[in-house]
Amino acid sequence: MADLSCNLAGIHSPNPFWVASGPPANTAYQCHRAFEAGWGGLVWKTIGEPIVNVSSRYSSLDLYGNRMVGLNNIELISDRSIETNFREIKECKKRWPQRAIIASLMADTRENWHEMMQRSLDSGADGVELNFGCPHGMCERGMGSAVGQNPDVMEKIVGWVMEVAQIPVIVKLTPNVADITRPARAAKKGGANAISLINTINSITQVNLDTMCAEPSVGGRSAHGGYCGPAVKPIALNMVHSCAMDPEVGLPISGIGGISNWKDAAEFIALGSTSVQVCTAIMHYGFRIVEDMIDGLNDFLDAKGMKSVNDLRGLAVQSVQKWETLDLHYKRMARIDYDKCIGCNLCYIACEDGAHQAIAMVSPNGQGLGPGRLPGKSIPKIKEEACVGCNLCALVCPVEKCITMVDISTGLDPMSWEEYQVRLASGKMKAIPAHD
Amino acid sequence: MPLKAKTRRDAMQDIAPRYHPQEASVEAHRCLYCFDAPCIMACPTGIDIPGFIKKIATGNLVGSARVILESNILGASCARVCPTEVLCEGACVMLDRDEKPIKIGRLQRYATDAFGEQKANPFLKKMKPNGKKVALVGGGPASLGCAAELVRLGYQTTVFEKDMEPGGLNRYGIAYYKMPPEVVQREVKLIRDLGVEFRTQTEVGKDVPVEKLRKEYDAVFLGVGLGRTHRLGIPGEEKGGVVEALEFIRLIHTKPLHEISVGKRVAVIGCGNTAIDAVTQAKRLGAKEAIILYRRGEENMSAYPYEYQLAKKDGCGFIFHTAPVEVLGDKRVTGLRMIRTRTGKDGKAEIVPGSEFEEPFDMVIKALGQEKQTSIWKKLIPELKFDVAGRIECDRRTGQTSVAKVFSGGDAVNGGREVVNAVADGKKAAHGIHAMLSGKPVSGPLQASRLGHRDGAKGSGFLQPIRVPDLEAAYNRERNGKLHG
Ligand SMILES: Cc1cc2nc3c(=O)[nH]c(=O)nc-3n(C[C@H](O)[C@H](O)[C@H](O)COP(=O)(O)OP(=O)(O)OC[C@H]3O[C@@H](n4cnc5c(N)ncnc54)[C@H](O)[C@@H]3O)c2cc1C
Ligand SMILES: Cc1cc2nc3c(=O)[nH]c(=O)nc-3n(C[C@H](O)[C@H](O)[C@H](O)COP(=O)(O)O)c2cc1C
Ligand code: SF4
Ligand code: SF4
Ligand code: SF4
Numbered sequence: 001m002a003d004l005s006c007n008l009a010g011i012h013s014p015n016p017f018w019v020a021s022g023p024p025a026n027t028a029y030q031c032h033r034a035f036e037a038g039w040g041g042l043v044w045k046t047i048g049e050p051i052v053n054v055s056s057r058y059s060s061l062d063l064y065g066n067r068m069v070g071l072n073n074i075e076l077i078s079d080r081s082i083e084t085n086f087r088e089i090k091e092c093k094k095r096w097p098q099r100a101i102i103a104s105l106m107a108d109t110r111e112n113w114h115e116m117m118q119r120s121l122d123s124g125a126d127g128v129e130l131n132f133g134c135p136h137g138m139c140e141r142g143m144g145s146a147v148g149q150n151p152d153v154m155e156k157i158v159g160w161v162m163e164v165a166q167i168p169v170i171v172k173l174t175p176n177v178a179d180i181t182r183p184a185r186a187a188k189k190g191g192a193n194a195i196s197l198i199n200t201i202n203s204i205t206q207v208n209l210d211t212m213c214a215e216p217s218v219g220g221r222s223a224h225g226g227y228c229g230p231a232v233k234p235i236a237l238n239m240v241h242s243c244a245m246d247p248e249v250g251l252p253i254s255g256i257g258g259i260s261n262w263k264d265a266a267e268f269i270a271l272g273s274t275s276v277q278v279c280t281a282i283m284h285y286g287f288r289i290v291e292d293m294i295d296g297l298n299d300f301l302d303a304k305g306m307k308s309v310n311d312l313r314g315l316a317v318q319s320v321q322k323w324e325t326l327d328l329h330y331k332r333m334a335r336i337d338y339d340k341c342i343g344c345n346l347c348y349i350a351c352e353d354g355a356h357q358a359i360a361m362v363s364p365n366g367q368g369l370g371p372g373r374l375p376g377k378s379i380p381k382i383k384e385e386a387c388v389g390c391n392l393c394a395l396v397c398p399v400e401k402c403i404t405m406v407d408i409s410t411g412l413d414p415m416s417w418e419e420y421q422v423r424l425a426s427g428k429m430k431a432i433p434a435h436d
Numbered sequence: 437m438p439l440k441a442k443t444r445r446d447a448m449q450d451i452a453p454r455y456h457p458q459e460a461s462v463e464a465h466r467c468l469y470c471f472d473a474p475c476i477m478a479c480p481t482g483i484d485i486p487g488f489i490k491k492i493a494t495g496n497l498v499g500s501a502r503v504i505l506e507s508n509i510l511g512a513s514c515a516r517v518c519p520t521e522v523l524c525e526g527a528c529v530m531l532d533r534d535e536k537p538i539k540i541g542r543l544q545r546y547a548t549d550a551f552g553e554q555k556a557n558p559f560l561k562k563m564k565p566n567g568k569k570v571a572l573v574g575g576g577p578a579s580l581g582c583a584a585e586l587v588r589l590g591y592q593t594t595v596f597e598k599d600m601e602p603g604g605l606n607r608y609g610i611a612y613y614k615m616p617p618e619v620v621q622r623e624v625k626l627i628r629d630l631g632v633e634f635r636t637q638t639e640v641g642k643d644v645p646v647e648k649l650r651k652e653y654d655a656v657f658l659g660v661g662l663g664r665t666h667r668l669g670i671p672g673e674e675k676g677g678v679v680e681a682l683e684f685i686r687l688i689h690t691k692p693l694h695e696i697s698v699g700k701r702v703a704v705i706g707c708g709n710t711a712i713d714a715v716t717q718a719k720r721l722g723a724k725e726a727i728i729l730y731r732r733g734e735e736n737m738s739a740y741p742y743e744y745q746l747a748k749k750d751g752c753g754f755i756f757h758t759a760p761v762e763v764l765g766d767k768r769v770t771g772l773r774m775i776r777t778r779t780g781k782d783g784k785a786e787i788v789p790g791s792e793f794e795e796p797f798d799m800v801i802k803a804l805g806q807e808k809q810t811s812i813w814k815k816l817i818p819e820l821k822f823d824v825a826g827r828i829e830c831d832r833r834t835g836q837t838s839v840a841k842v843f844s845g846g847d848a849v850n851g852g853r854e855v856v857n858a859v860a861d862g863k864k865a866a867h868g869i870h871a872m873l874s875g876k877p878v879s880g881p882l883q884a885s886r887l888g889h890r891d892g893a894k895g896s897g898f899l900q901p902i903r904v905p906d907l908e909a910a911y912n913r914e915r916n917g918k919l920h921g
Contacts, residue, residue, distance in 0.1 A: 066465075261494040285469055291487070296496040400458040 002301035003308040004294065008274045009168045009193035009252045013040035013100035016309055017293050020256050021046050021104040021129060021172070021283070022276035026078065028088035032095065033179070037287035038294055039101030042092075043196075043277060046077035046131040047085045047116070048106035048143070059205045060216035061231060070231030071280045072205040074216060074223050077131065079107055079247065082116075086123040093124040102170065104129040105338075106143050110160045117164045119247030127167050130158065130192075132183070133199025135175035145199070148174035153184035158190025170254060173197040175232075180239040184249040195243060196254035196277065198236045200226025228380040229280035237271055242295075244272025244317050261289070262296030269309065270316040272312035328420060328432075329412040332389035334382050334404045341380070343371035347393035347403060349381045358386035359393060444693045447720040451613045451746070452516070453544060460546045464492040467538045470529055473693040475540060478527035480860035481508035481581075482898030485524060489543055504544055505560060506900075509584035510577055510623055512552060513857045514608055515545035519740055521690055523856070526904030531637030552622050560630065566590040568873055571653040576604020577855045578846025579659030581862025582625070582835075582869075583632045583634045589870050593632045596649075598639035604661055605847075606855050608686045611713040613720065641816045655869045656830065657835070658844040659862060660813070662806035662852055668705065673802075679712040681706070681803035688717060699799025702726045703772055705760055706803035707737040712744065714801045715752045723799075723904065727753035729760060731777045731785045759785070761792065761801060771796040781805030806852060817842065827851050835865025836872070843869055860898060 004015040019034050020039035021023045034042055036388040049181075053075055063069035078085055086103070093101050103120040105128050106435050107113045120128045132148035148355050161169055171187035173180060175198040202224055207214050234259025243249045255273030259265050260281040268276045281289055297309065306312055324381035336347070351359040361378040371377055382393075394403040415423070423429045455463065467489040473487045484503050491500035504511035520526070520541040528537035546679060563846045568591050572579040575597030583593040600609055603620040628634060638644055649656050667673060667682040677699065687696050702714040707730035719726040728747070733756050737744065750755075755774075762773040776791035808826035821829040821838035828844045830836055835843040845861025848854065871877055 262496065263494060286471060288471075291489075292491050292494055292496060292499065295499040295502075296491070296494055299496055299498055400456070 002298055002306055004297065006275050006309060007250055008254055009170070011041070011100050011168050014098055015040035015294055016275040017128065017265065017290050018043060018100065018254065018275050021131065021280060022279040023075070024279065024282040028092050031092040031101070033149065034287045035096045035099050038290045039099070039287065041102065041275065043102040043104050043129050044085065044089055046084055048077050048105050048212070050079055050081055051076040053079050054218045056216045056218045059225070061205050067231060068280070070205065070227055071229040071283065072203045072225035072227050073200070074225045084355065086119050089123040089125055099239060100126045102127045102129050104131050104172070106131045113157065113160050114164050119322060121166055124166045125167065125171060127255040129170040129196060130161060131171050133171050133172045145174040145176055148183055149177055152180045154183055155186040155190040158187055162191035166273045169194040170194040170196050172199055174199045175201050175235060175239055180242050180314055181246045181249060184243045184246065184251070188249055190252055192251065194252040197243065197259045198232070198239055200228045201232055201235065203227030219435040228257065228260045230260055233264060235374045237267060238363050240268060241317065241320055242272055244314065245320070262293045265293060266297060266300060266312065269312050270314070270318050274313060296326060324417040327408050327414040327416060329415050331408040331410050332386045333384060333408050334389070334393050334403050335406050336380060336382060337402050337404070338371060338379070340399050341371035342399055343377045344398060346396045347381060348396065350392050350396045355387050355390055355392045356386060358383045358388065443729050444721055447610045448693060454549055455546045460492055460543060463543055464489050465718045466773055468529065474527040474529060475524040478904060479524045480856050480864065483511070484506040484538055488547060491545055492547055496553065497547055497550040500547035502559065504548060508856070508859055509581060509627060510606070510855060510859050511544060512548035512619050512623055513615060514859070515541050515548055516619065517610050518856050519854060521742055522740065523903050530536050535668055541582050560588060562588045562630070563590040565592065568592065568654045569594070570655045570657060571649040572595065572657045572658040572659060574604065574661060575599070575602030575634065575636070575854070576659055576661050576846060577606050577858035578862040579657060580627055581859035582657050582845065582866045584627050584630060584657065585863045585866035586667050587631045596638045596644060597634065597636045598638050600636060602634050602636060605794065605822060608753050609682060609687050611685070611717055612688050641812065646816045646918050654873055655841045655843060657865055657869070658842065658848060659846045659858070661847040663809045664807055665802050666804040666807055668760060668804065670760055670762055672765070675763050675765055676768035677798060678763055678769055678802065680801045681710050681801050684714055684801055685717065693721070696721060699797065700724045700803060701797050702799040703797040704728045704801045705804055706730070706805065707739060708803065708805060709743055710805070711803035712739045712747045712781065714803050716750045718801065719750045721753050725753060726835055727755055727772065731757065731759040733757060733779065759787065764794065769797060769800050772800065809848060825851055831868070833863060833864065834868025834871065834893065836868050839896060
């Protein structure tokens, strides 16, 4: 049994799985249920001057029979009073001293930020998360992503908060920016103790073609929403990695975005997250999913001989580097296992029309029956001289491990684009000829 | 002419082979991960089905197997032999959407197989030894379920089995094409590794007196199952080539397949699940014709519909409304004299006078159901009470019999159901024994509904398993009642 406990900038929790600020973290009742199920921490639904929500709030992207691959919402921050929220945090903290409770805050003036910080401290919260990420509704009032998108303003506000901070401060980043490291650096400059990312991404999930209104429809009218759920995981991983790689950020990270199971969580941790937060997957299946997250991560760490989840943190960060540093002499090629091939020819058409025309369809005559159950089917065959090793055929092949990508030795020493440019300039080599 | 071993082995192979990883993943993702799922309620051992399926979906196979084994130590057997159509799969919500139910049994097999092969430690929860001892009579599913639960609750447990190996009918009685012996042997090893002691070839009442067990142990569990196959009660029954179904099936599990002799024209008498197992195995082992004789009609047979379908698909024959009256032949059977029957006014089968006829057979398999062990146990424990059908009487919640410190479960109590029912009975009795010896009342279900008992959530089937046909019948009754009323 590996040690799953984690410490994010002084916030301790028995495991790295936190409920993200959102509907599942709205009330003391839910907080109790979450902790009963095993969650290590919970970031309270963002507290601020109570707002008024609309009815009809979510819409989703469904894909090939799978429901809610992506979720979109036009909900605002907590619609409960500031007093109620802090009273409940206090109550929960009393009952669950070992779990982390983080108050998510949103305010406008310096005085109001100071007051919210004092209330958080009084409630016994283990830390606060500043919500500069809500992409809808709040920016119009000079809060949320309006702040998160403007590094200078953000740095100033973080500074206000740090003037009075006695518990760790996490800044939650909005992904709706061109370069995520800019707000991350601003958080650092402002003095924040950690960052969390990502909040939701601006989105419209679908248009109802009968009513010609986008979803979710509030009486025939819609609004830009925030996108989350499994579909956003690759975007979130990319942003988490960018922050983990940037020495000027250098802050502990709480990773968020599309995490549904232990594998997703392990990937966020491998890319530099200390804790991870989950919202949509809980909205889909309930708090119970944490049982397998704990169990699965534990078994995984055991299987890899890691004693603690900290051993996993950051292991994949250095694997992602600038494109210019990759080896131009590395070569791989597709190989088809004909015992597995079912003869669907998806690899052929993908390569023929969508890639590099490196798969041929050859007659099975004289070569046995051909793939699949029906005799006489033509055989997909890799044209080795034409295959650029792009992986597309292996990605489309519906049979597990039927197309594998194998390393091909070129006999050449590694050479990156950077080195190539140097050698070209110094006349040490001729340009690699362009393809016909 | 007997077939060669190779073709025989092919014929006797797994009818539901193991999933490939991709198949398992697709099927696991099809499960909706229902909350307070009906499939759990329909599993007598209350396995957290969505829980273990979710773990297959996330690639956590050891964790998945652990979820299964925590609730059902014979999870690997049950995955293969359970009549899932009337249990978990019959309750799957997919059926209400007119789609195929999730293949729970095959997913369960996938997880337990992968686990069994990895030889991983399941890390099943275990309490500290409490110094108390329990003796279990019989090594079948009921005792195994009970012993595994008791050993995890901290008891020292010893299983007394009169046969060569533990496992009971699960070892010697299940159709070979559902499960080869290795699966049971692997399970027994797992239970032994948990700390359960086995004394095989030790018959209680003969090699060890019952009094000794009652004196030396803090409690005794009777998981003795049923007895021999009922006799036909017709002339010629003792002739060569007339065998009991259980003996025939036992041979298949103990001898190499090519050494088993099967007739060319085989009659199987009876029409329950055992008869179906016997007739399909006779056919698969090379009988030219294998025919079921049944004194009532197709609609009265007690075999499950899909078992009947399997036998028909295998090319077995069925002669309904016919009863045997005499086994023909000198020393060996050469045929049967039979008589036609019809359904009488009282709904029972009655013979049609003058309708006798003869048919040639060179093997007759008797599959009339098993006798109870009532007379044996009446002698061994005179205070033990039985119901009118000869089943050991006990509290179905705790397994407690009419005799202090003696508990029971499985076929001996329910008159013959499934492996999974026997395991569930054993588990319940373990908790009954634990409650008695620790002075605490029996605690709630092992797999409580995740809502607790609030809000009408039913939770697991461990306390009150539902059977889908019963549910459907109740539903139809209600609906018809409404239609007419
Ligand atoms: C032909 C056949 C096919 C079946 N197929 C299926 C199926 O496909 N799926 C399914 O779920 N169920 C099936 N069953 C039912 C299932 O096998 C039983 O319900 C289950 O095995 C009952 O378990 P048990 O422990 O109560 O009894 P048993 O399995 O009968 O075990 C009792 C054990 O006690 C031992 N014993 C008895 N007396 C003594 C004594 N005095 N001392 C020591 N040991 C003793 C016996 O040797 C035996 O090993 C089948 C049954 C039969 C007969
Ligand atoms: C309905 C809804 C409401 C949310 N409300 C908040 C909020 O009040 N404060 C906040 O910081 N994030 C909020 N979020 C964003 C989540 O905390 C999280 O960053 C995002 O959903 C991505 O994670 P996921 O893919 O696990 O859902 C909300 C998300 C959803 C779906
Ligand atoms: S999920 Fe609950 S609150 Fe939302 S629409 Fe359905 S019933 Fe209403
Ligand atoms: S995509 Fe895969 S299965 Fe289909 S033809 Fe190509 S190699 Fe065969
Ligand atoms: S009822 Fe069917 S879909 Fe629902 S959890 Fe059980 S197996 Fe899955």
